[in-house]
Amino acid sequence: MDMRAPANANAVTPRNRRRLPVGGWELALTGLLAAVVVGFGAAAPGFYTGPASLLGLTENFLPFGLVALGLSLVILTGGIDLSVGAVASLSAVLAAQLWSRFGVDIWAAAAVGVALGGVLGLVNAGVILRLGIEPLIATLGTSFLYGSAAVAAAGAEPPSGFPGGFTALGTGTVDGVLPASLAGLVPIQLVVFAAFAVLFSALVARSPFGRVLVMVGYSPDAARYSGIRTGRVLVTAYAVSGAMASLAGLVLASYYDAVRPDMGDVLLLTAITMVVLGGVSIFGGEGTVAGVVVSVLVLGFLRQGMLIAGFSDMVTTMLTGAILLASIAVKNLFNRRGTGLANQIWAMIRRPEPPRANPS
Amino acid sequence: MRSHRVSLGGAALALVLALSASPLVAAESGTPDTAKRIKVAMVPKLVGLSVFKANEDGAKAEAAKLNIDFLYTGPVTASAQGQVDAFNSLIARKFDVITTTSNNPTQLAPSLMRAMKAGIKVVAYDSDVAPAARDFFIQNTAYPAFGKALVESVIKYAGPNAKIAILSSTPDATIQNEWIGAVKTYLAATYPKVEIVATEYGQSSPSQSLTAGLNILQAHPDVTGIIAPDGAAVVGAAAAIEKLGKTGKVFTTGASNPDAVRQYVKSGVIKETPLWDEVKEGQLVMYVARLAANGALKDNDTFTAPGLGTYEVKDKVIVFSEPLIFDASNIDQYKF
Numbered sequence: 001m002d003m004r005a006p007a008n009a010n011a012v013t014p015r016n017r018r019r020l021p022v023g024g025w026e027l028a029l030t031g032l033l034a035a036v037v038v039g040f041g042a043a044a045p046g047f048y049t050g051p052a053s054l055l056g057l058t059e060n061f062l063p064f065g066l067v068a069l070g071l072s073l074v075i076l077t078g079g080i081d082l083s084v085g086a087v088a089s090l091s092a093v094l095a096a097q098l099w100s101r102f103g104v105d106i107w108a109a110a111a112v113g114v115a116l117g118g119v120l121g122l123v124n125a126g127v128i129l130r131l132g133i134e135p136l137i138a139t140l141g142t143s144f145l146y147g148s149a150a151v152a153a154a155g156a157e158p159p160s161g162f163p164g165g166f167t168a169l170g171t172g173t174v175d176g177v178l179p180a181s182l183a184g185l186v187p188i189q190l191v192v193f194a195a196f197a198v199l200f201s202a203l204v205a206r207s208p209f210g211r212v213l214v215m216v217g218y219s220p221d222a223a224r225y226s227g228i229r230t231g232r233v234l235v236t237a238y239a240v241s242g243a244m245a246s247l248a249g250l251v252l253a254s255y256y257d258a259v260r261p262d263m264g265d266v267l268l269l270t271a272i273t274m275v276v277l278g279g280v281s282i283f284g285g286e287g288t289v290a291g292v293v294v295s296v297l298v299l300g301f302l303r304q305g306m307l308i309a310g311f312s313d314m315v316t317t318m319l320t321g322a323i324l325l326a327s328i329a330v331k332n333l334f335n336r337r338g339t340g341l342a343n344q345i346w347a348m349i350r351r352p353e354p355p356r357a358n359p360s
Numbered sequence: 361m362r363s364h365r366v367s368l369g370g371a372a373l374a375l376v377l378a379l380s381a382s383p384l385v386a387a388e389s390g391t392p393d394t395a396k397r398i399k400v401a402m403v404p405k406l407v408g409l410s411v412f413k414a415n416e417d418g419a420k421a422e423a424a425k426l427n428i429d430f431l432y433t434g435p436v437t438a439s440a441q442g443q444v445d446a447f448n449s450l451i452a453r454k455f456d457v458i459t460t461t462s463n464n465p466t467q468l469a470p471s472l473m474r475a476m477k478a479g480i481k482v483v484a485y486d487s488d489v490a491p492a493a494r495d496f497f498i499q500n501t502a503y504p505a506f507g508k509a510l511v512e513s514v515i516k517y518a519g520p521n522a523k524i525a526i527l528s529s530t531p532d533a534t535i536q537n538e539w540i541g542a543v544k545t546y547l548a549a550t551y552p553k554v555e556i557v558a559t560e561y562g563q564s565s566p567s568q569s570l571t572a573g574l575n576i577l578q579a580h581p582d583v584t585g586i587i588a589p590d591g592a593a594v595v596g597a598a599a600a601i602e603k604l605g606k607t608g609k610v611f612t613t614g615a616s617n618p619d620a621v622r623q624y625v626k627s628g629v630i631k632e633t634p635l636w637d638e639v640k641e642g643q644l645v646m647y648v649a650r651l652a653a654n655g656a657l658k659d660n661d662t663f664t665a666p667g668l669g670t671y672e673v674k675d676k677v678i679v680f681s682e683p684l685i686f687d688a689s690n691i692d693q694y695k696f
Contacts, residue, residue: 045453046452049452053452160469161466256440256470257466258469260464265439266442310433310449313436313442313445314407314436
């Protein structure tokens with residue numbers, strides 16, 4: 001069976017090609033990551049001043065990565081969650097208020113915050129499934145609700161100045177567990193992100209849930225007719241996305257040692273960019289967590305490198321947009337679903353007879 | 361308050377340069393040690409806003425005189441996250457001084473404290489950060505002085521028995537609330553018969569401020585003064601007055617850069633409106649940055665900056681100037 005030669009332009013390629021967590025796209029991204037890190041290391045003084053400083057840079061962007069991991073599940077189902085920023089803000093603000101107003105232990109409050117994020121995700125899924133509202137509109141609506149609730153909960157002077165142990169989550173390094181020579185080297189954020197990256201990768205690529213998730217995204221009707229409870233899959237995806245957004249919000253709270261009702265707003269667009277650049281199709285059913293993880297590192301180090309090299313925020317943001325468009329254009333060009341331009345040209349070259357040989 | 365009779369912003373800079381170069385001024389102040397070249401960054405709330413640009417113009421000119429490598433960088437939108445990104449990159453690039461006006465006081469603190477730990481001096485100006493996260497703060501004007509200036513620039517024309525309204529930005533805006541507090545204190549002490557009949561908010565948006573201004577004037581036809589201590593609010597209030605044909609009957613004032621209100625000052629809707637000289641403030645920021653890098657400034661101190669004047673440092677806070685009142689006769693001297 002030769003998969004590179006579709007019988008007609010609309011042929012659906014079997015999905016198992018995507019089962020492996022690493023493919024051509026992921027390898028290409030990894031190459032890009034190496035180029036970014038080595039390039040800035042050589043060209044931008046201050047980017048690499050030792051392994052600790054390089055790893056320390058990840059603290060500045062891994063909250064985006066946590067959101068991207070959760071969001072990738074939702075996008076794999078063919079949906080979208082525009083409420084992640086507001087969920088992050090609301091959970092962080094409420095956790096901080098529990099700590100500051102009600103004297104709840106900060107870690108217990110943080111756990112409540114993450115659980116709340118899961119509940120907010122459930123609400124999203126409920127709005128989408130029960131009210132039959134498109135995910136784009138549904139989560140846009142809930143993002144306004146959650147965002148306003150965060151503003152109301154934050155009050156005029158949102159809490160700041162958390163206990164030292166909690167601020168370590170955002171800015172501390174793993175010490176004690178590792179050999180003494182590695183003390184001060186590995187940020188706690190990086191360990192948290194790596195753990196979730198492995199978990200999510202295994203979940204999507206190796207578990208039955210992952211297979212069902214991708215099926216629902218690839219063809220919801222086919223999945224439903226095969227007896228899959230698609231509703232349940234969606235509920236899980238949105239709940240996980242909400243919980244991960246909350247976790248990111250709490251890491252940000254720790255990093256800034258403060259909460260603000262608008263602190264999550266910056267997360268959304270960058271996280272979507274990371275997921276899509278990671279190779280997850282915005283239409284669902286296609287992509288890997290490994291790709292998203294590498295894309296998080298590519299965009300994160302790129303931004304940090306650009307800033308350290310002295311480029312303004314404006315140029316950095318522009319370049320991110322350009323890279324996204326260019327990479328997706330390249331990807332679409334070689335899209336094997338048959339709609340890619342390169343594929344169509346290839347199909348024409350291969351078959352001299354006109355493609356509409358069989359009009360019905 | 362100084363008033364240089366010049367016609368262009370560029371000329372004003374040239375004049376300041378000339379003044380500071382004159383031996384008379386230099387003699388009365390200890391010129392800071394400028395032997396070592398230092399790197400100083402200015403991080404505004406966002407780039408591309410004319411008031412911050414005016415700070416930059418002043419800072420750039422002063423940096424050239426003080427042997428400073430000057431960098432102006434900041435986020436494109438008013439975000440604390442973007443400012444923290446900028447700080448982190450400046451720490452990595454080993455700058456000597458970071459100067460900033462903060463989007464919010466708490467979120468920037470950890471990053472700035474990391475900078476201070478790395479030996480970088482931090483000078484806040486315009487909008488303060490948490491006191492533990494900076495070495496010095498340059499405050500635009502003292503709050504009571506600005507409150508008085510706001511009241512006087514309306515009451516002088518509307519009279520001591522006027523009914524007035526307040527049009528602000530948002531209910532939780534720190535500086536605006538401090539100014540409104542100062543306005544009320546000054547009114548109670550000096551013009552007890554003035555009555556504040558309405559307080560509205562324009563969310564720092566010109567169109568929402570216009571709507572709020574129209575609401576005030578239509579709901580309270582007896583209002584003869586609107587105090588609008590926000591750049592967008594004063595424009596909205598002035599536009600509302602003009603739209604309803606109440607020019608000369610209702611007077612407004614605010615806190616805006618001269619470019620935004622020039623037409624209303626000329627048409628007489630705004631008789632007087634206070635702010636401060638943003639260009640000179642930028643110069644002072646660089647001067648303080650130089651002193652801080654030299655370790656030549658104590659928490660409580662006095663110093664004389666050539667061409668700017670003598671300043672008192674009180675508990676790490678330096679008040680920049682008295683309010684600068686723009687009116688039809690002087691507004692064309694200021695372009696920012």
